[in-house]
Amino acid sequence: MPRRHTIGRGISILGAFLLVFVLTALLLAYFGGGQQGAGLWSDAVGVIEVQGVINGADKIIETIRSFAKTDHIRAVVLRVDSPGGGVVPSQEIYRELTRLQEKKPIIASLGGVAASGGYYIASACSVIVANPGTITGSIGVIMETVNVQGLLEKLGVKGVVIKAGTYKDLGSPLREMSVEERRILDSMLNDVHKQFISAVATGRHMDEAKVKTLADGRVYSGEQALQLGLVDQLGNFQDAISLAAEKAGITGEPQVIRAEGKRRVWWQRLLSEWLGEELWGEGSGVRLLYLGPQLS
Secondary structure, eight states: OHHHHHHHHHHHHHHHHHHHHHHHHHHHHHHSTTOTTOOTTSOEEEEEEEESOBOOOHHHHHHHHHHHHOTTEEEEEEEEEEOEEEHHHHHHHHHHHHHHHTTSOEEEEEEEEEETHHHHHHTTSSEEEEOTTOEEEOOOOBOOOOOOHHHHHHTTOOOOOOOSSTTTTTTOTTSOOOHHHHHHHHHHHHHHHHHHHHHHHHHHTOOHHHHHHHOSSOEEEHHHHHHHTSSSEEOOHHHHHHHHHHHHTOOSSOEEEEOOOOOOOHHHHHHHHHHOHHHHSSOOSSOOEEEOOOOO
16 A cells, blocks of 8 residues: 555656646746747847848738737838849738738838838838848849750750740740740839839838839848838837837837748758758748849
């Protein structure tokens, strides 16, 4: 009987220890590390990071919506370190940010590069903070293709296209582009360029004619962008956090909650290193891009 009593007591102690361990782990996960669940009862600033080429919008939009519904996240900082990317993902993120801005202040913090699509999404924010040396601007649209007809001829290879529709092989790398085909593409790119200009003018509360003079695809330093009205002030990421807290009426050091990104497995990271971020993204083939220079 004493032995059975000792075993029962040991099991009770082990159970209590495991319960304390699990509760401690949950509390650490909930309140520590700057994760999305942190600081449930504290006013906080949420941070959304957009890094590298913008190939998709789903994960970022998911985070924007989550932050919009989280009451204790009083303001958001959009940290942009991106040369831009796809037109549609940039537009989708911009649209969702404008919805969020109706509920909470959003401060854009521009890192080393926030150009083209990177600047496009930043322009949806309440305030843009850039470093003096940030590469930004590049308000333009680009479409790239190649013509390998000469190379194929040297190799004794002839490309064959079977199509229904006069312009179905528009931009084909197997032949020269006709004058009419170039006119069609120019017209489409000019329309998408106008959309970019309109979005910046709306987000920045600037006259479209003024934005158009700046939208020839060139890049600007953060300091130049400030002088031109493309950003609001110079400062680093921490300055953006402090400004967001101030806009939200948070006193003292604000709790910072970072969105958790889905980490790639080892073979995905390896392919990304070999092939580059541009080739890893969603979709393939000819795409319209709000993509600026990738300078370091």
